[in-house]
Amino acid sequence: MSRQAIVGAFTLLGFIALFAVYFTLSNFAARVNGYNIGVRFDDAGGLTVGAAVYESGVQVGTVSKIQLQPDYSVDVIMTIFHKYNIPLASKFTLSAPLTGGSSIYVTAPRQAGNVAILPHYVIMPVSAQPHGENPPSLSDLLSEGQPTLSKMNELLADLSKREPKLLDHLQAAIDNANSLAMTANGALREFADRGNTLLASMQTSLKAASGNIVDLTGQLDDTMKRNGGRVDTLLTSLNSTASSLSAATASMAKLANNPQLRDDILKTTAQIAITMTNMSALSADLRHAAEDPATQGQLKDTLAHIDAVSQRASSLLGQLGGTSSVYGVDAGATPPPASAGEPIVPGSPAPAVPSPAPLEQKKEGVTLSPAVRGRIGALAQSLFEVQVRLSELSTKAAGAADNALLGSGRGPQSDFNVVVLPHGNQQLYAGVNDLSANQTWNLAMREQVAPGVLLGGGILYSRLGVMGQISKGVFGFEGLAYDPRYGYVDGYLRLHATSNLDVVAGERDIFHDSRRTTYGLQYRLFGGT
Numbered sequence: 001m002s003r004q005a006i007v008g009a010f011t012l013l014g015f016i017a018l019f020a021v022y023f024t025l026s027n028f029a030a031r032v033n034g035y036n037i038g039v040r041f042d043d044a045g046g047l048t049v050g051a052a053v054y055e056s057g058v059q060v061g062t063v064s065k066i067q068l069q070p071d072y073s074v075d076v077i078m079t080i081f082h083k084y085n086i087p088l089a090s091k092f093t094l095s096a097p098l099t100g101g102s103s104i105y106v107t108a109p110r111q112a113g114n115v116a117i118l119p120h121y122v123i124m125p126v127s128a129q130p131h132g133e134n135p136p137s138l139s140d141l142l143s144e145g146q147p148t149l150s151k152m153n154e155l156l157a158d159l160s161k162r163e164p165k166l167l168d169h170l171q172a173a174i175d176n177a178n179s180l181a182m183t184a185n186g187a188l189r190e191f192a193d194r195g196n197t198l199l200a201s202m203q204t205s206l207k208a209a210s211g212n213i214v215d216l217t218g219q220l221d222d223t224m225k226r227n228g229g230r231v232d233t234l235l236t237s238l239n240s241t242a243s244s245l246s247a248a249t250a251s252m253a254k255l256a257n258n259p260q261l262r263d264d265i266l267k268t269t270a271q272i273a274i275t276m277t278n279m280s281a282l283s284a285d286l287r288h289a290a291e292d293p294a295t296q297g298q299l300k301d302t303l304a305h306i307d308a309v310s311q312r313a314s315s316l317l318g319q320l321g322g323t324s325s326v327y328g329v330d331a332g333a334t335p336p337p338a339s340a341g342e343p344i345v346p347g348s349p350a351p352a353v354p355s356p357a358p359l360e361q362k363k364e365g366v367t368l369s370p371a372v373r374g375r376i377g378a379l380a381q382s383l384f385e386v387q388v389r390l391s392e393l394s395t396k397a398a399g400a401a402d403n404a405l406l407g408s409g410r411g412p413q414s415d416f417n418v419v420v421l422p423h424g425n426q427q428l429y430a431g432v433n434d435l436s437a438n439q440t441w442n443l444a445m446r447e448q449v450a451p452g453v454l455l456g457g458g459i460l461y462s463r464l465g466v467m468g469q470i471s472k473g474v475f476g477f478e479g480l481a482y483d484p485r486y487g488y489v490d491g492y493l494r495l496h497a498t499s500n501l502d503v504v505a506g507e508r509d510i511f512h513d514s515r516r517t518t519y520g521l522q523y524r525l526f527g528g529t
Contacts (some may be wrong), residue, residue, distance in 0.1 A: 034061055034079045035120040037086060039104075041132040044074045045096040047104070053078050055106040060084040063104065075126045078104065088116040092132035104132070385422035387431070389415040391504065391520025403514040405461060405488070407438065412520070417442060427454070433461055461488070476502075487511065492518075500524045 041047075044066055053061040061084070065077035080086060091107040109115065123129050396408045417431025427446040432439050444458025444467060457466040465482025476494035481487075492506030505519040 034081045036064065036077055036079055036122050037118055037120070038122040038124075038126065038129045039076050039078065039092045039132045040069070040126050040129045041074045041076055041092075041094055041134060043094075043134050044076070045094050045102055045134055047074075047076065047094060047096075047102040051101055051103050053080070053104045053106065055084065055086070055090075055108060060086075060106065069126055073126070075129070076104070076132070077122060080120075086118040088118050090118070090130070092130055094132055094134050096135055382423060383421065385419040386525035387415075387417045387419065387522060388525070389417075389504065389520060389522040391415070391518050393508070394517040396516065397513065400514045401512070403509060403512070404486070405438075405440070406508055406514060406516050419446075424448075427456070429456065429458070429467075463488070471496075478506075494522070 047063060047066060049063055049066060051063040052059050053063065061078050061080035063076060064079040067075040067077070069075055086106060087108045089109045093105045093107065094102060095105055096102045118130070390412050392412045393406065396406075413433075414435045415431065415433045416435065417429065420428040420430075425448045427448075429442060429444045429446050431442045433442065434440065440462040442458075442460055444456050444460060444465075446454045446456030446467070446469075449455050452471045454469040455467070459465070460467060460480055460482040463483040465480060465488075467481075468479045470477045471494075474496045476496065478492040478494060480490040488508075489510045490506065490508050491510060492504050495503040497503050500523060502522040502524070504522050506517075508516045508518055
């Protein structure tokens with residue numbers, strides 16, 4: 001081979017090696033086997049051509065071109081391998097480590113199904129390209145951490161001011177603890193000494209008691225030995241007594257069969273019959289004595305008091321106008337026709353009593369007068385209050401857990417409750433909630449602990465619970481807590497629109513994700529304020 005051929009071969013091999021180096025450094029294969037996309041960044045951050053592009057930790061391409069734009073943003077052209085697609089909603093982040101070269105990380109959206117793909121070409125103009133994110137710089141981190149450092153500095157300064165007092169308090173606490181420990185140690189020593197003394201005294205007492213028991217046992221033994229004959233004599237006497245009782249029983253049996261004894265019993269029965277006859281005659285004498293004028297006067301006074309009490313009890317608790325008018329008992333009563341000393345003949349008509357308030361007569365029947373009707377209404381308002389509430393629930397939240405009381409329906413719901421003695425200090429609260437197939441019951445006692453403040457407890461929504469109510473002017477608040485196992489808590493705001501009508505809005509089951517907003521109207525019958 002000639003010298004010229006050898007030089008030509010070495011020259012060709014050099015060109016091939018130079019091409020291989022260029023192929024490796026510029027990732028020429030990526031440009032041949034891939035497609036280009038463009039992403040604009042505010043700052044290239046040390047990025048160079050040939051930098052790797054990663055998606056979910058896998059290299060999917062390289063940076064092929066970096067161009068500075070007129071607005072000083074940077075247009076980065078990346079070559080992506082053909083076998084990879086970049087989702088349209090992906091995020092492009094520039095990674096700039098402290099050591100090594102920068103690279104670009106692609107974060108794809110985490111969603112299943114068909115995803116929109118970024119076009120396989122560079123989108124123009126540059127403003128229409130995806131916008132990449134730059135990592136926070138050290139100056140940004142320092143700027144964000146400056147307020148925290150300032151607060152830390154203020155905290156350390158405040159701690160430095162308080163340090164002497166804190167140390168003084170800590171030293172005082174240590175001294176007190178040391179003194180307390182010394183006092184407790186002395187008390188324990190004294191207690192131990194007293195315990196030892198007590199144990200020694202008990203030991204001495206136990207020894208003396210043990211000796212006494214031994215002596216007592218010996219004395220009992222001696223006594224039994226000395227009195228053994230007497231015990232035998234006593235047992236013989238008991239045996240004789242038993243024989244005597246047996247003989248007495250046989251004698252009583254013979255007396256029961258004795259005819260003379262039966263005659264004596266018959267005579268005793270005759271004497272009892274005579275006694276009963278005398279008692280009957282005595283009863284007749286008492287009946288005749290009751291017809292005596294003096295006795296009848298006393299009976300008349302007693303019957304007059306009984307008549308007065310009966311008339312007062314039948315006057316509807318004194319609210320309907322009924323009163324008694326018995327002479328000698330009630331002031332201003334009309335005297336009876338007969339004198340006070342005139343005897344009352346059994347079966348005679350009672351003295352006339354003034355009739356109650358007049359009633360208006362109609363052809364269809366009897367109607368109470370307006371005054372009586374007003375008194376009945378006032379009495380009803382003071383005795384009970386009827387509450388009727390119509391409300392509606394908000395829509396059940398998506399994904400919320402099932403609730404034993406709050407179904408998925410929105411409403412309306414109707415509640416009916418009765419308050420006994422609504423204006424008293426103690427009240428009875430009873431009724432039914434949600435008049436439907438899922439209805440629950442209320443039965444509770446309430447007490448007025450302050451003006452406008454009611455507290456109570458009992459059965460709420462068919463569960464054990466407590467309740468509270470606050471009323472101030474036209475506004476009010478009502479809170480319920482029931483079912484200790486599940487922990488229901490309800491809260492309502494009330495606006496007194498009229499004397500008998502309230503606008504109600506609140507929240508059911510506040511502390512769970514199944515909470516429901518409720519709103520509606522409540523009408524109060526009889527007990528309105």
